[in-house]
Amino acid sequence: MPVIIKNQKVISDTYTFYSSYTSGDVLAERSIIPIDDFLANPTQFEQHSGSLGVWLDSHHEPEVLSSYIHQLAVIAINFPSFTDGRGYSIARVLRERLGYQGELRAVGDILHDQLFYLKRCGFDAFKLHAEKDPEEALRGLNAFSISYQGASDHPQPLFRRRLH
Amino acid sequence: MYKYDAYDKTIVAERVAQFRDQTQRYLEGKLTDAEFLPLRLQNGLYIQRFAPMLRVAIPYGMVSAKQIRKLAEISRQFDKGYVHFSTRQNVQYNWPKLEKVPDILAELATVEMHAIQTSGNCIRNTTTDQFAGVAADELVDPRPYCEIIRQWSTFHPEFAYLPRKFKIAINGAKQDRAAVQVHDIGLHAQQNDQGELGFRVLVGGGLGRTPMIGTEICDFLPERHLLTYLEAILRVYNRYGRRDNKYKARIKILVKALGADAFRAKVEAEWQHLKDGPQTLTEAEVTRISQHFSSPDYADLPVENTQLQQDLQQDPNFRHWYERNVTAHKVPGYAIATLSLKATAQAPGDASDQQLEAAADLAEQFSFGEIRVSHQQNLVLADVQQDHLYTLWQEALRFGFATPNIGLLTDVICCPGGDFCALANAKSLPIAEAIQRRFDDLDYLHDIGDLDLNISGCMNACGHHHVGHIGILGVDKKGAEFYQVQLGGSAYNDASLGKILGPSFARDVMPDVITSIIDVYLAHRTSEELFIDTYRRIGIQPFKDRVYASNN
Numbered sequence: 001m002p003v004i005i006k007n008q009k010v011i012s013d014t015y016t017f018y019s020s021y022t023s024g025d026v027l028a029e030r031s032i033i034p035i036d037d038f039l040a041n042p043t044q045f046e047q048h049s050g051s052l053g054v055w056l057d058s059h060h061e062p063e064v065l066s067s068y069i070h071q072l073a074v075i076a077i078n079f080p081s082f083t084d085g086r087g088y089s090i091a092r093v094l095r096e097r098l099g100y101q102g103e104l105r106a107v108g109d110i111l112h113d114q115l116f117y118l119k120r121c122g123f124d125a126f127k128l129h130a131e132k133d134p135e136e137a138l139r140g141l142n143a144f145s146i147s148y149q150g151a152s153d154h155p156q157p158l159f160r161r162r163l164h
Numbered sequence: 165m166y167k168y169d170a171y172d173k174t175i176v177a178e179r180v181a182q183f184r185d186q187t188q189r190y191l192e193g194k195l196t197d198a199e200f201l202p203l204r205l206q207n208g209l210y211i212q213r214f215a216p217m218l219r220v221a222i223p224y225g226m227v228s229a230k231q232i233r234k235l236a237e238i239s240r241q242f243d244k245g246y247v248h249f250s251t252r253q254n255v256q257y258n259w260p261k262l263e264k265v266p267d268i269l270a271e272l273a274t275v276e277m278h279a280i281q282t283s284g285n286c287i288r289n290t291t292t293d294q295f296a297g298v299a300a301d302e303l304v305d306p307r308p309y310c311e312i313i314r315q316w317s318t319f320h321p322e323f324a325y326l327p328r329k330f331k332i333a334i335n336g337a338k339q340d341r342a343a344v345q346v347h348d349i350g351l352h353a354q355q356n357d358q359g360e361l362g363f364r365v366l367v368g369g370g371l372g373r374t375p376m377i378g379t380e381i382c383d384f385l386p387e388r389h390l391l392t393y394l395e396a397i398l399r400v401y402n403r404y405g406r407r408d409n410k411y412k413a414r415i416k417i418l419v420k421a422l423g424a425d426a427f428r429a430k431v432e433a434e435w436q437h438l439k440d441g442p443q444t445l446t447e448a449e450v451t452r453i454s455q456h457f458s459s460p461d462y463a464d465l466p467v468e469n470t471q472l473q474q475d476l477q478q479d480p481n482f483r484h485w486y487e488r489n490v491t492a493h494k495v496p497g498y499a500i501a502t503l504s505l506k507a508t509a510q511a512p513g514d515a516s517d518q519q520l521e522a523a524a525d526l527a528e529q530f531s532f533g534e535i536r537v538s539h540q541q542n543l544v545l546a547d548v549q550q551d552h553l554y555t556l557w558q559e560a561l562r563f564g565f566a567t568p569n570i571g572l573l574t575d576v577i578c579c580p581g582g583d584f585c586a587l588a589n590a591k592s593l594p595i596a597e598a599i600q601r602r603f604d605d606l607d608y609l610h611d612i613g614d615l616d617l618n619i620s621g622c623m624n625a626c627g628h629h630h631v632g633h634i635g636i637l638g639v640d641k642k643g644a645e646f647y648q649v650q651l652g653g654s655a656y657n658d659a660s661l662g663k664i665l666g667p668s669f670a671r672d673v674m675p676d677v678i679t680s681i682i683d684v685y686l687a688h689r690t691s692e693e694l695f696i697d698t699y700r701r702i703g704i705q706p707f708k709d710r711v712y713a714s715n716n
């Protein structure tokens with residue numbers, strides 16, 4: 001059973017991930033489909049009885065999802081390479097600007113040592129490559145106990161929170 | 165100077181632990197080379213020609229005597245007894261052992277130092293005027309803003325994997341001593357007509373393969389908006405900067421591709437979402453940080469110091485040094501003294517452990533225990549009483565950093581080049597040395613006057629060759645080391661990029677080439693005219709004619 005890290009724990013991944021979706025295909029109860037296939041005809045998914053999510057790549061503009069934010073149970077952002085940092089900005093725009101409150105999942109080439117930053121940018125779920133040890137990666141979530149700047153997890157910067 | 169509080173200490177301590185763990189996992193084979201690479205880079209660790217190189221941050225160039233002593237101690241314990249001060253006001257160790265780096269970081273943490281974000285595709289050390297807070301021509305002390313930016317950018321979760329490195333510089337004086345026009349973001353701190361504090365914002369300057377002068381995108385950004393506006397610029401860059409080609413990944417390429425107006429519009433649009441949000445600076449925060457940079461306890465001194473006047477009259481050597489290495493201070497009776505790290509045959513910017521210890525002693529004796537590193541790779545004692553200058557000079561002489569050459573031809577900016585750097589096309593240090601030897605006659609050197617000579621060993625331009633009045637660039641010609649010469653660059657208010665003189669030269673003729681260039685200048689200059697002004701008046705042709713007539 002594939003797993004993800006969610007809410008600081010390793011749990012099984014209950015979603016089916018579609019790398020492509022053709023209109024008319026029967027979707028699994030819980031599905032994550034490509035953003036372009038979703039946007040091609042969003043109304044067709046209104047009848048879907050289960051939970052639906054979309055995934056986007058680092059070149060996608062999250063703003064295009066603004067009208068669908070509340071109907072998506074999961075938004076997954078793919079990191080084609082761990083050095084491609086666009087997903088961090090995409091996540092913050094989704095959370096802080098578009099007000100997305102569902103599961104925000106980082107997928108693709110993500111590493112243990114990035115989980116802390118990803119979490120700060122609003123991700124709450126992480127699917128590492130299969131060969132990476134998720135239990136060990138959990139440690140990466142809490143590399144630092146204090147941050148100077150505000151982000152999605154704590155919008156207030158330290159200078160507005162400090163006691164003295 | 166900024167002093168850590170419990171928060172800063174915790175963050176740095178957690179970083180040491182994190183990097184120890186990362187190094188351990190790498191050594192155990194749990195992290196691949198490719199995965200470890202950005203982690204070690206974001207901690208200043210390069211793997212170089214002979215050994216790893218560790219770059220330690222000196223935020224905006226301010227360092228205490230205690231910290232300098234620690235740097236000396238580390239150089240003895242973990243390295244070869246010397247350090248290299250860089251053009252970004254940082255300091256480098258050339259020979260540490262990878263597995264010892266966590267221990268070095270732990271040592272650094274004991275004196276509130278670290279290597280965070282000194283390399284890698286993240287926001288780097290913010291640099292500034294080495295005379296900040298003491299310069300007679302200062303409008304606004306930039307250091308509080310440097311520290312505010314340091315805190316904001318440290319472990320910024322969104323901007324740790326940018327398309328490329330990102331460098332911010334701030335200047336707050338009339339004269340730009342921080343080269344802000346050749347940084348990814350350059351900020352001019354200033355006051356507007358209403359007396360409000362703010363910044364003129366430039367973007368897209370830089371050196372490297374595609375040198376560019378920055379473009380203004382905001383003529384006055386009020387102080388409180390500093391961080392939200394920076395965040396908007398960085399977000400636009402992070403989302404739209406090129407990632408397909410690392411040579412086209414700097415923000416300057418994006419600014420150029422979009423055009424300044426379109427880039428500004430994107431930043432403004434992004435900023436509308438961030439403006440007045442939680443990152444907006446509060447007065448309390450600016451005051452809190454500014455208090456760390458309050459003036460030391462200056463003595464009440466007369467403007468004219470009779471002791472100093474006597475010393476200057478009696479000792480011509482001291483006078484030479486005073487003319488070049490001492491700068492006007494804003495407080496009567498005080499002066500700024502620069503300790504030259506440009507003695508002939510010393511690699512520019514290198515300092516031995518003994519020199520470091522001596523610099524720490526001098527700082528404690530004469531300058532409230534603080535030192536600054538300049539981007540010209542020298543050390544600065546910022547608060548010296550004028551009547552102490554003579555004693556200071558004698559002490560500096562003993563330790564080999566009283567070379568009276570600040571701002572002169574032999575005060576060379578130079579990268580480590582082929583002697584250390586794996587990317588080099590050619591060596592740079594021997595060129596610097598050969599030129600210093602050629603121009604060792606002090607009267608002649610002083611007569612030539614202000615002249616920036618900058619040398620890089622390849623087009624990455626770590627030695628700022630594009631903005632030297634004379635720039636030298638190492639090039640590879642069929643496997644042999646050659647040198648291209650550029651004239652007319654400047655890193656100051658009148659910033660400009662040098663023009664290539666012509667075909668490159670072999671190493672052994674380089675001193676002759678520079679001599680020919682100087683001869684043309686001396687023959688053409690009007691009284692008091694500086695090299696750069698003569699060059700701008702007469703153009704490159706007379707230099708070309710002379711150099712290629714005599715050195716071919």
Ligand code: HEM
Nearest residue numbers: 250251252370371372373414578579580585587624625626
């Ligand atoms: C020996 C190891 C070093 C390596 C591998 C290295 C590598 C590089 C590279 C690849 C660039 C070009 C980046 C770009 O334009 O995107 C660069 C730029 C630069 N480096 Fe270095 N460097 C080294 C040492 C130094 C040192 C010792 C200094 C200071 C003396 C320095 C200061 C700079 C500066 C000021 C730039 C400026 C150009 C700019 O960013 O616009 N570097 N370096």
Ligand code: SF4
Nearest residue numbers: 579585588621622626
């Ligand atoms: S300019 Fe080139 S040779 Fe010099 S340090 Fe930079 S990368 Fe190395």
